[in-house]
Each structure stands twice: as C-alpha cells, then as structure tokens.
Amino acid sequence: MGATIAVLSQKGGTGKTTAVRTLTDVLRRIDLDVLAVDLDPQGNLSDYFDVDPDAAPSIADVLAGRAEAAQAIHDDIIPANLSLAEAELMLAGKMGRELTLRRALKPLRERYDLILLDCPPSLGLLTVNALVAADHALLTTEAQYFALQGVEQALEVIELARDGLNPELGWLGVVFNIADMRTKHSREAFTTLEEHVGRKLLRSTIRSSIAYAEAAERAISILDHRPDLGADYLALTDEILERLKMRDARGRLKALVEA
Numbered sequence: 001m002g003a004t005i006a007v008l009s010q011k012g013g014t015g016k017t018t019a020v021r022t023l024t025d026v027l028r029r030i031d032l033d034v035l036a037v038d039l040d041p042q043g044n045l046s047d048y049f050d051v052d053p054d055a056a057p058s059i060a061d062v063l064a065g066r067a068e069a070a071q072a073i074h075d076d077i078i079p080a081n082l083s084l085a086e087a088e089l090m091l092a093g094k095m096g097r098e099l100t101l102r103r104a105l106k107p108l109r110e111r112y113d114l115i116l117l118d119c120p121p122s123l124g125l126l127t128v129n130a131l132v133a134a135d136h137a138l139l140t141t142e143a144q145y146f147a148l149q150g151v152e153q154a155l156e157v158i159e160l161a162r163d164g165l166n167p168e169l170g171w172l173g174v175v176f177n178i179a180d181m182r183t184k185h186s187r188e189a190f191t192t193l194e195e196h197v198g199r200k201l202l203r204s205t206i207r208s209s210i211a212y213a214e215a216a217e218r219a220i221s222i223l224d225h226r227p228d229l230g231a232d233y234l235a236l237t238d239e240i241l242e243r244l245k246m247r248d249a250r251g252r253l254k255a256l257v258e259a
C-alpha cells in the first residue's frame with residue numbers, strides 16, 4: 001500500500017529527475033499505479049513528463065495549504081513550478097513545517113502502489129519534507145570520486161530524519177549514476193563508495209549517455225528512445241523491487257524484459 005520513495009542527492013545533476021522519470025515509466029509498464037511528485041522549483045520532472053507548465057494546482061499550492069494533494073494530480077503527476085520556491089519560504093515559518101508533505105500525501109497512499117518524490121538539489125526543507133513523508137530513501141550519485149562527499153552528507157541528513165521525525169525511514173540504496181564503468185576512475189569510485197556504504201550500494205549502475213539529454217528534450221522515455229540503454233533502468237528496477245519485496249511485480253518485470 002503506497003510505499004513512498006524519496007529520491008535525493010546533496011549535489012545537483014546526479015540524475016535524480018531522470019531516475020524518477022524512468023523508474024515511474026518502468027513501474028507503470030508492469031501495471032503498478034505510480035504517483036510521481038515534483039518537489040523541485042525547477043520543475044524538471046514536470047517538463048520531462050510534458051505536463052502543461054501552467055497546470056494548477058501544483059505542489060506549491062498543496063504545501064501552502066491552498067489545495068488538497070488529490071486536486072493537484074495531473075495524469076498521475078503532482079507538478080511543480082517556480083512558485084514552489086515561494087511556498088518553501090512560507091513553509092519555513094510554520095509549525096510542523098517538516099510534516100506538511102507527509103500529512104498532505106497520506107490520503108493518497110491507498111490509491112497508489114508507489115509514490116516517488118523527486119527532490120531538489122539541496123538538503124533543505126523540501127528534501128526534509130520528502131524524507132519525513134517517505135518510507136524509503138533512494139540516493140543518486142554521479143560516478144565520480146569527487147561526488148562521494150555528497151553521499152556522506154546525504155547519509156547524515158537521512159540519519160537525522162530517522163533519529164527525529166521519521167524513525168521508520170528505510171534505506172532503498174545508492175544508485176551509481178551517469179557511470180562509465182570502462183574507465184578505471186569510475187570503477188575505483190564504485191569500490192570506494194562500496195567501502196563506505198556497503199550493501200546500501202545498488203549493484204546496477206546506470207551508464208552515461210548523451211541519449212538521456214536527447215530523451216529529456218523530446219519528453220520521451222529512454223526506454224523508447226534507446227531501449228539498449230533503458231536496460232540499465234530495467235535492471236535497477238528489478239533490484240529495487242527485490243529490496244521492496246514486491247515479488248509479483250518482479251515477475252511481471254521479468255516477463256517485460258523477456259518479451
């Protein structure tokens with residue numbers, strides 16, 4: 001029933017939005033009802049899904065208490081736009097500011113099999129709201145040595161959420177993203193990360209390719225644009241479903257991969 005996954009990173013450009021977009025797509029193809037929530041004032045997820053930029057109400061209205069979350073769903077997306085920056089500032093001055101998203105999404109949990117939250121590139125109030133609303137955290141990191149520090153910082157924020165407002169928050173894993181495993185640098189960064197986070201590191205890595213930018217620009221899924229690359233996300237989804245113990249869905253994914 002409606003497991004909620006926050007996709008986050010401390011740094012920008014680690015492929016969070018692409019991951020939410022593509023995982024949502026894979027999960028929908030195996031008949032799961034998935035809600036994707038854009039929590040970034042940049043509104044990239046909304047763009048990637050080709051949601052009308054003027055779609056209203058948006059997540060900003062939900063966090064500001066002007067709309068119910070159910071009213072803000074447009075084609076199973078809750079979109080965001082720049083007005084979310086203002087809503088975040090307003091939220092900062094309120095009691096229970098970290099709990100706002102959790103409360104707002106609660107009535108939707110029964111309607112969806114999974115809810116994916118696309119966080120902005122900072123560990124500020126919006127990301128904290130996502131971590132408090134979530135059952136699981138999924139970190140993305142760029143496959144570079146210099147990016148590993150960002151993972152440490154995100155891990156600390158997750159621990160803070162767990163020690164405080166959301167003791168139930170679980171770990172889905174760390175995705176080694178935008179990787180070129182043919183290079184020694186990427187392979188060494190993977191090993192170093194594994195030494196730091198152990199089993200939290202997901203085995204499926206996502207290869208780096210310009211095709212992702214092309215697919216984003218055309219608002220199509222990498223699964224359709226470049227199925228050969230999309231295979232990375234199919235493998236990642238399988239690993240995630242295994243960790244979520246969603247066996248039936250895993251079986252359907254296997255059938256999709258073999259089809």
Ligand SMILES: Nc1ncnc2c1ncn2[C@@H]1O[C@H](COP(=O)(O)OP(=O)(O)OP(=O)(O)O)[C@@H](O)[C@H]1O
Nearest residue numbers: 012013014015016017018121178207208209212213
């Ligand atoms: N596997 C990949 N290989 C190459 N480029 C990628 C890959 N995944 C995503 N990208 C590209 O990297 C850029 C950043 O990706 P994305 O928007 O998903 O990151 P993000 O972490 O959500 O960024 P932000 O922190 O700004 O929200 C985009 O141009 C995207 O198309």
Ligand SMILES: [Mg+2]
Nearest residue numbers: 016017040044
């Ligand atoms: Mg993003």
